[in-house]
Amino acid sequence: MSKKLYGSDVVIDSLKKHGVDLVFGIPGAKIDRLFEGLDGKDSEGAPKLIVTRHEQNAVFMAQAYARLTGKTGVAVSTSGPGVGNLTTGIMTASAEGDPILAIGGQVPRKDLHRLTHQSTPSAEIMAPITRYSAEIQDPNNISEIMANAFEAAQGAEKGASFVSLPQDVDDAVVDEEPLPIYQAPKMGPAASDDLAKLVDLIKEAKMPVFLVGQRGGSEKVAVALHDLLKDFAFPVVETFQAAGVVSRELEDQSFFGRIGLFRNQVGDQLLQESDLVLAVGYDAIEYEPRNWNKEGKLRIVNLDTKAAQIDNHYTPIMQLVGDLPASLKQLHALLDGYHYPAEAKGKLAEYKAKLDEDKERKAPQSHGKSHPLAIVQAIQENVDDDMIVSLDVGSHYIWMARHFRSYKPRHLLISNGMQTLGVGLPWAMVASMLHPERKAVAVCGDGGFLFSGVELSTAVQQKLNLVVVVWNDDSHYDMVKFQEELKYPQAAGVKFGDCDIVKFADSFGATGLRVNDPSELGDVMKKAFETDGPVVVDVPVDYSNNKELAAHLIDSQLG
Numbered sequence: 001m002s003k004k005l006y007g008s009d010v011v012i013d014s015l016k017k018h019g020v021d022l023v024f025g026i027p028g029a030k031i032d033r034l035f036e037g038l039d040g041k042d043s044e045g046a047p048k049l050i051v052t053r054h055e056q057n058a059v060f061m062a063q064a065y066a067r068l069t070g071k072t073g074v075a076v077s078t079s080g081p082g083v084g085n086l087t088t089g090i091m092t093a094s095a096e097g098d099p100i101l102a103i104g105g106q107v108p109r110k111d112l113h114r115l116t117h118q119s120t121p122s123a124e125i126m127a128p129i130t131r132y133s134a135e136i137q138d139p140n141n142i143s144e145i146m147a148n149a150f151e152a153a154q155g156a157e158k159g160a161s162f163v164s165l166p167q168d169v170d171d172a173v174v175d176e177e178p179l180p181i182y183q184a185p186k187m188g189p190a191a192s193d194d195l196a197k198l199v200d201l202i203k204e205a206k207m208p209v210f211l212v213g214q215r216g217g218s219e220k221v222a223v224a225l226h227d228l229l230k231d232f233a234f235p236v237v238e239t240f241q242a243a244g245v246v247s248r249e250l251e252d253q254s255f256f257g258r259i260g261l262f263r264n265q266v267g268d269q270l271l272q273e274s275d276l277v278l279a280v281g282y283d284a285i286e287y288e289p290r291n292w293n294k295e296g297k298l299r300i301v302n303l304d305t306k307a308a309q310i311d312n313h314y315t316p317i318m319q320l321v322g323d324l325p326a327s328l329k330q331l332h333a334l335l336d337g338y339h340y341p342a343e344a345k346g347k348l349a350e351y352k353a354k355l356d357e358d359k360e361r362k363a364p365q366s367h368g369k370s371h372p373l374a375i376v377q378a379i380q381e382n383v384d385d386d387m388i389v390s391l392d393v394g395s396h397y398i399w400m401a402r403h404f405r406s407y408k409p410r411h412l413l414i415s416n417g418m419q420t421l422g423v424g425l426p427w428a429m430v431a432s433m434l435h436p437e438r439k440a441v442a443v444c445g446d447g448g449f450l451f452s453g454v455e456l457s458t459a460v461q462q463k464l465n466l467v468v469v470v471w472n473d474d475s476h477y478d479m480v481k482f483q484e485e486l487k488y489p490q491a492a493g494v495k496f497g498d499c500d501i502v503k504f505a506d507s508f509g510a511t512g513l514r515v516n517d518p519s520e521l522g523d524v525m526k527k528a529f530e531t532d533g534p535v536v537v538d539v540p541v542d543y544s545n546n547k548e549l550a551a552h553l554i555d556s557q558l559g
């Protein structure tokens with residue numbers, strides 16, 4: 001070896017070989033050599049380190065990096081509570097199919113089984129919520145454990161990996177050369193005879209519908225889907241995490257709404273009418289089959305990178321497992337000469353009319369506070385197709401998921417697996433880091449915003465081009481509040497302490513703006529998008545119409 005290699009150097013070598021250029025985290029004594037390698041005087045060529053204000057937000061940022069780039073996002077923390085704070089983000093990434101690698105510091109190996117400062121069984125804690133969890137016991141195994149962690153994160157069912165790095169392994173001199181760059185495994189299309197059978201099913205169906213889910217929500221899948229839809233006018237229903245897979249060009253022909261919470265949307269209605277549902281990359285955690293297939297009568301074909309989880313409401317008549325873009329390309333070729341059934345077009349036109357009516361719906365008058373639809377429309381007017389919008393979780397995300405139109409995959413980011421509070425701001429920050437030439441937008445409730453709002457200091461430090469729209473309902477967890485009010489005489493446990501959002505933003509050096517009257521909404525939003533740097537817009541919201549979100553359920557009940 002030309003120079004002495006420490007354990008930290010091998011970790012960084014693996015990050016570089018796997019194309020990682022941003023790393024998010026918080027340092028500590030048990031992993032400080034790795035942070036020296038990422039951000040110290042000899043860190044040239046290492047991935048850029050973004051120091052966050054909380055380890056949970058570091059994983060959220062790694063998750064956004066993964067979702068937006070397709071590469072593995074990386075978060076790093078110290079031992080004990082640092083590792084503990086990673087768990088919510090790790091759980092969210094695994095649930096929502098985002099490939100991340102979390103690296104946690106650990107006490108020296110001699111202290112692993114002692115009651116000593118910050119000693120925790122990290123790998124065991126992470127095992128149930130990751131695709132791969134391992135603790136490095138030999139410095140010469142670092143390279144191979146890192147490689148296997150990356151491969152597990154990027155597998156057929158993408159998710160989180162965790163590597164525990166003991167302090168003495170981080171500090172150790174490594175005798176063996178790190179692994180070279182290797183060929184990553186590739187998946188081919190589904191079996192050709194199965195694809196041929198699927199074509200027969202499609203040709204026999206009276207109203208086939210595509211249901212695209214989170215594993216079908218990538219840019220590569222969208223390209224293959226667009227090519228197919230240009231020749232064959234199938235209707236498409238998006239899950240929340242597949243938002244944007246139908247392009248603006250194909251909207252009038254193929255977009256039939258989104259499904260993801262209460263069973264009362266146009267997409268839900270269309271699925272009930274269909275006699276063949278082609279589920280592409282669908283994951284049950286996004287919107288359980290018991291909601292959209294309550295009666296268990298739909299004929300479903302599962303087209304995915306992995307076999308389906310079978311349950312009483314999801315028993316596919318066929319399963320086609322393979323690379324989704326490749327499978328869609330072959331399906332496209334095999335459909336040559338097919339025409340969508342003419343007799344179904346009248347019913348599709350009725351559903352399209354409902355969607356168009358919804359799109360053109362005017363926000364009702366409100367007094368003193370802005371109606372949710374008015375806020376959605378004000379955001380829509382200022383966002384172009386290239387801007388990335390991330391949603392936090394709360395009542396606002398139901399309104400946005402239903403009414404906000406997005407035309408590019410992964411340009412409307414939604415947590416609908418874990419429904420994790422606090423993701424909106426960290427996700428938008430990463431969108432801004434990756435695309436500094438255009439605005440990134442976070443849409444949050446006041447509750448979710450305050451979960452991760454301290455990262456405004458990081459956004460200011462990084463000079464991010466960011467607009468955060470906070471739907472302020474006077475300090476309530478409103479998504480819980482209105483659902484409790486549908487079940488009980490009154491809501492309980494939903495009020496938290498008040499905060500002046502504008503002063504909060506100003507205190508970090510961001511620009512704080514407030515909509516003092518609904519008539520100001522358009523002008524204030526326009527100003528926010530014209531202002532450089534991180535901007536936070538406090539919008540008092542009138543949620544008095546929220547119960548209509550759960551109204552007119554299709555033979556279902558509030559869960």
